[in-house]
Amino acid sequence: MPRITGVLSPVVTPFNADYSPDAARFVRQCKWLVANNVGLAAFGTNSEANSLTADERIELLDKLVEGGIDPARMMPGTGCCALGDSVRLTAHAVKAGCAGVLMLPPFYYKGVSDEGLFRNFAEVIERVGDARLQIYLYHIPPVSQVPISLPLIERLLKAYPANIAGVKDSSGDWKNTKAMLDAFAAEGFDVFAGSESFLLANLRNGGKGCISATANVNPAAIHHLYLNWKSEDADDLQANLDAIRGAFARFPMIPALKHAVAYWSGDPGWAKVRPPLVELNAAQSAALIGDLEERGFSMPGLSAA
Amino acid sequence: MPRITGVLSPVVTPFNADYSPDAARFVRQCKWLVANNVGLAAFGTNSEANSLTADERIELLDKLVEGGIDPARMMPGTGCCALGDSVRLTAHAVKAGCAGVLMLPPFYYKGVSDEGLFRNFAEVIERVGDARLQIYLYHIPPVSQVPISLPLIERLLKAYPANIAGVKDSSGDWKNTKAMLDAFAAEGFDVFAGSESFLLANLRNGGKGCISATANVNPAAIHHLYLNWKSEDADDLQANLDAIRGAFARFPMIPALKHAVAYWSGDPGWAKVRPPLVELNAAQSAALIGDLEERGFSMPGLSAA
Numbered sequence: 001m002p003r004i005t006g007v008l009s010p011v012v013t014p015f016n017a018d019y020s021p022d023a024a025r026f027v028r029q030c031k032w033l034v035a036n037n038v039g040l041a042a043f044g045t046n047s048e049a050n051s052l053t054a055d056e057r058i059e060l061l062d063k064l065v066e067g068g069i070d071p072a073r074m075m076p077g078t079g080c081c082a083l084g085d086s087v088r089l090t091a092h093a094v095k096a097g098c099a100g101v102l103m104l105p106p107f108y109y110k111g112v113s114d115e116g117l118f119r120n121f122a123e124v125i126e127r128v129g130d131a132r133l134q135i136y137l138y139h140i141p142p143v144s145q146v147p148i149s150l151p152l153i154e155r156l157l158k159a160y161p162a163n164i165a166g167v168k169d170s171s172g173d174w175k176n177t178k179a180m181l182d183a184f185a186a187e188g189f190d191v192f193a194g195s196e197s198f199l200l201a202n203l204r205n206g207g208k209g210c211i212s213a214t215a216n217v218n219p220a221a222i223h224h225l226y227l228n229w230k231s232e233d234a235d236d237l238q239a240n241l242d243a244i245r246g247a248f249a250r251f252p253m254i255p256a257l258k259h260a261v262a263y264w265s266g267d268p269g270w271a272k273v274r275p276p277l278v279e280l281n282a283a284q285s286a287a288l289i290g291d292l293e294e295r296g297f298s299m300p301g302l303s304a305a
Numbered sequence: 306m307p308r309i310t311g312v313l314s315p316v317v318t319p320f321n322a323d324y325s326p327d328a329a330r331f332v333r334q335c336k337w338l339v340a341n342n343v344g345l346a347a348f349g350t351n352s353e354a355n356s357l358t359a360d361e362r363i364e365l366l367d368k369l370v371e372g373g374i375d376p377a378r379m380m381p382g383t384g385c386c387a388l389g390d391s392v393r394l395t396a397h398a399v400k401a402g403c404a405g406v407l408m409l410p411p412f413y414y415k416g417v418s419d420e421g422l423f424r425n426f427a428e429v430i431e432r433v434g435d436a437r438l439q440i441y442l443y444h445i446p447p448v449s450q451v452p453i454s455l456p457l458i459e460r461l462l463k464a465y466p467a468n469i470a471g472v473k474d475s476s477g478d479w480k481n482t483k484a485m486l487d488a489f490a491a492e493g494f495d496v497f498a499g500s501e502s503f504l505l506a507n508l509r510n511g512g513k514g515c516i517s518a519t520a521n522v523n524p525a526a527i528h529h530l531y532l533n534w535k536s537e538d539a540d541d542l543q544a545n546l547d548a549i550r551g552a553f554a555r556f557p558m559i560p561a562l563k564h565a566v567a568y569w570s571g572d573p574g575w576a577k578v579r580p581p582l583v584e585l586n587a588a589q590s591a592a593l594i595g596d597l598e599e600r601g602f603s604m605p606g607l608s609a610a
Contacts, residue, residue, distance in 0.1 A: 019388065019428070050413035053389040054358075081386075083324065083579060084358040106581045108355035108412065110448060116581035123324070123580060143415060145450060146581075274388060275428060276411045276421035276451075 003134065003165060003190055004075060004099035005208040007199075007222045009033050009215035010044025012257050013052065013060070015272040021056055025270070027067035029261070032302060034073055036219035040064070041102055043077035045143055045170070046213040046254055051274040054085045058092050071097035075211075079104030079138060083120065087127045090135075100134035100165055102211070107144040114152040121156055125163050133163045140170035140194065147171075150183055157189060168211045170194030174201060181205045196222045197245060200238040203229040213253050214245045217260045217299060247291045255280045256288055263289055264299035308439065308470060308495055309380060309404035310513040312504075312527045314338050314520035315349025317562050318357065318365070320577040326361055330575070332372040334566070337607060339378055341524035345369070346407055348382035350448055350475070351518040351559055356579040359390045363397050376402035380516075384409030384443060388425065392432045395440075405439035405470055407516070412449040419457040426461055430468050438468045445475035445499065452476075455488055462494060473516045475499030479506060486510045501527045502550060505543040508534040518558050519550045522565045522604060552596045560585045561593055568594055569604035 011033065014025035030040050042064070043049035043057050052060075061076055078089035078101040086103070093101050103124070105117050125133065137156070139148040148167065156164045166189055169177045177198055181191050185206040193202040193210040199222065202210065215222050218241065225237040248256045255273055259280050262270035271279050280288065292298075316338065319330035335345050347369070348354035348362050357365075366381055383394035383406040391408070398406045408429070410422050430438065442461070444453040453472065461469045471494050474482045482503060486496050490511040498507040498515040504527065507515065520527050523546070530542040553561045560578055564585050567575035576584050585593065597603075 045413075050386040051388065051411065053387045056387075056389065081355040082358045082361075083356065084361065106356065108350075108448065109581055110450075112581040113583055116583045119583070120580035143413065145415075275425035276414055276417040278418055278421045278424070 001072065003208070004039055004072070005190070006037070006039060007196070007209055007215050007219065007226050008039035008041040008075060008192070008211040009219060010041045010046040010211060010213060012216050012254065012261060013047045013049070014270055015274060017269070017272070019272070019274055021052065021060055023060060023063040025267070026060055027063055027069070028305070030064055030069055031067070033216070033219055034069060035301070037223040038215050038219040039099070040069070040074045041077065041211045042074060044102060044211070045140060046216065046257060047077070048254065048274050048277065049077045054080070054089055057089060061093065061096060065096050072099050074098040075100045075102050075136060077102045077104065077138070081106045081108045083123055086124050090124055090133065091128045091130070094128060094130045094133050100136050102136045102138050102168055104138045104140070104144055105146045105148060107146050110145050112146065114149055114155070117146070117148070117152055118155055122159065125160050131162060134165035135163055136165055136190070136192065137167045138170070139167055142170070142172065150179060153180070153184060153189070157184065157187070164189070166190030166192060166208065168192045168194055174198055177202060177207070178205060181207055195245065196225070196241045199225055199241070200229055200234055213257060214248055216257045217248070218244050243295065244292070244297055247288065247295065247297070251280055251284050251288055252277070259285050259288060260292065260299065261302065265302040265304050267304040306377065308513070309344055309377070310495070311342070311344060312501070312514055312520050312524065312531050313344035313346040313380060313497070313516040314524060315346045315351040315516060315518060317521050317559065317566060318352045318354070319575055320579060322574070322577070324577070324579055326357065326365055328365060328368040330572070331365055332368055332374070333610070335369055335374055336372070338521070338524055339374060340606070342528040343520050343524040345374070345379045346382065346516045347379065349407060349516070350445060351521065351562060352382070353559065353579050353582065354382045359385070359394055362394060366398065366401060370401050377404050379403040380405045380407050380441060382407045382409065382443070386411045386413045388428055391429050395429055395438065396433045396435070399433060399435045399438050405441050407441045407443050407473055409443045409445070409449055410451045410453060412451050415450050417451060419454055419460070422451070422453070422457055423460055427464065430465050436467060439470035440468055441470055441495070441497065442472045443475070444472055447475070447477065455484060458485070458489060458494070462489065462492065469494070471495030471497060471513065473497045473499055479503055482507060482512070483510060486512055500550065501530070501546045504530055504546070505534055505539055518562060519553055521562045522553070523549050523602070548600065549597070549602055552593065552600065552602070556585055556589050556593055557582070564590050564593060565597065565604065566607065570607040570609050572609035
């Protein structure tokens with residue numbers, strides 16, 4: 001099976017009024033994203049994945065598959081603080097036929113050694129024990145506070161070349177992404193930028209795409225740049241993507257994404273977030289939508305049901 | 306029922322060679338701690354609690370109760386990233402008759418608002434819906450990176466005066482502990498210092514005790530200061546505690562605690578830690594034990610089985 005590439009979205013997770021996950025809305029949203037040529041990095045940071053129990057994640061993934069979405073388009077997040085949870089979620093994703101998994105390091109303890117992180121990933125790989133397993137390491141130090149270093153990647157690639165498939169670099173530091181590309185891309189390690197801000201630079205340097213919050217709301221335009229990165233107007237396409245992302249980045253990202261989905265789908269329930277997050281207030285909501293409409297932004301094809 | 310007070314230990318969790326929790330060793334250790342007048346803040350930071358699944362925590366707590374240990378001596382950690390896990394663990398602890406629970410805030414997202422944290426704790430309290438629930442808020446910003454602010458405590462105390470019982474302050478900042486004491490101790494909010502380094506100062510200012518890593522290894526001496534804090538030699542007792550803690554603090558704390566238990570119990574299996582942590586190396590182990598023995602330290606009454 002060829003590796004997954006292109007643009008992926010850490011799909012925002014819809015909640016009912018009582019904070020329970022709303023599987024029907026979730027499947028509908030994922031179908032819309034796939035129809036816009038965006039893969040599903042479900043259960044990422046922007047999915048509030050760590051605010052979900054392991055059981056909730058498993059049930060939602062099953063609903064996607066039952067809903068007829070191709071698991072070859074899926075790279076669910078499966079990295080937890082507890083080894084047992086990471087193993088369970090990862091094994092389930094592999095069995096479901098997912099293209100890969102996006103794996104956070106255990107993130108409670110800070111300042112841990114590469115040796116300890118190596119043992120964590122090695123244990124997951126050994127316990128899952130499935131040749132199909134494709135792990136994308138998730139480097140997001142601003143949130144996890146536990147980085148994935150280059151020496152750790154090197155050691156994992158050497159020990160498990162068939163299972164270590166790539167990385168999502170959400171450091172926000174292009175120099176780090178470039179260093180990962182220079183060190184490992186040639187040997188088949190697939191680097192995804194953590195946002196579309198670095199999509200063009202990543203593709204020009206041998207990367208495979210991006211996994212971006214704003215792919216939840218602007219999928220078609222981001223995919224368009226992915227397809228046309230060698231075109232003459234690629235830098236203009238990138239600038240347009242940056243402007244839309246900038247409009248969202250003025251606000252807390254997850255509530256802003258959910259508010260946009262709520263607004264353009266006509267389904268206000270979409271705005272709900274789980275604690276410890278809070279929804280945008282009225283002024284923030286108005287400012288976000290006002291700014292986006294002024295830019296001609298919309299989310300075509302989205303509907304309430 | 307009177308509130309739990311005194312010295313508590315975030316009990317280190319023993320693992321078998323395959324990383325599974327060893328319930329028999331765990332019960333034995335907890336009995337030794339209780340016999341040394343130390344309460345059981347099981348599933349704390351030093352327990353590697355966030356490296357355990359919810360199921361593993363529930364089974365270990367059940368084993369303690371089945372083992373005949375009084376749940377009135379227990380304050381298990383129950384705060385998780387996912388609301389559903391926090392509710393489940395908290396409800397289980399209350400049903401088991403535990404004196405209280407030590408509750409971390411959800412710790413994946415950083416820079417979250419007090420409003421979001423309030424909603425988290427409020428949802429847990431409402432869903433558990435049990436008048437017996439006694440919550441001790443867990444303020445440990447060096448690890449969780451998500452602080453419990455004074456305004457948040459004030460708001461929670463006002464909304465849930467019967468359920469918000471106190472705090473463990475592991476900020477390492479005496480000024481913060483003092484501010485909590487000054488603001489809330491008079492209204493029955495019980496402040497526990499996060500280590501015995503601040504035990505004497507805490508008791509002199511209206512606090513109720515400490516919950517400390519090194520209570521795992523030095524329980525009797527810490528309890529002795531708790532009992533004798535008004536005595537003339539209290540400052541000397543404090544200085545002695547500080548010296549022993551200092552010997553451990555030269556090394557990564559959790560592996561050092563486990564190595565000491567392994568050494569003095571004669572049970573080398575105790576040294577095992579889960580990823581992402583790693584055991585002390587041979588040089589560290591020798592330096593730790595050498596330093597402690599030079600100081601006349603030992604762990605009387607500990608045995609391998």
